[in-house]
Amino acid sequence: MAYLGDPIDAQLAAVAGSDPALFAELRGAFLDSARRQVDLMRRSRCDGNWSMAGMRLKGLAASFHAQGLMRLVEQALAGAPGDPAVLRKIAMWLDDFSAGAQDPAPADPAPISPDQA
Secondary structure (H helix, E strand, O other), X not given: OOOOOOOHHHHHHHHHOOOHHHHHHHHHHHHHHHHHHHHHHXXXXXXXXXXXXXXXXXXXXXXXXXXXXXXXXXXXXXXXXXXXXXXXXXXXXXXXXXXXXXXXOOOOOOOOOXXXX
16 A cells, blocks of 8 residues: 655644644644554454554554555564564654654665575
8 A cells, every 4th residue: 555645744734734732732642543553463462453453553654644654564464463573663663753753764674684584
């Protein structure tokens, strides 16, 4: 799924207009909702719960055109449920976004050499 819209802060600014309080509230609501879904992913005990929380998080990211987060969630959904490495990457993305980055791009996963496989 490809989204070619503006970055997340541009989407929020379009909704909030020139109201900085509303902008901050919307940004905070996005982060709260995203963190809630990541928490559900961490606590999931079956593939279905992992997928449901992941799809909700992906939908939230798509709604706000957070392409970096969407790529990470797609990586999570394609991998093993409960993968702590991808959950850390998602948490780091949310921390970076919370610190002020517009749409922090996820680092490309390092290729696995035949020796590591």
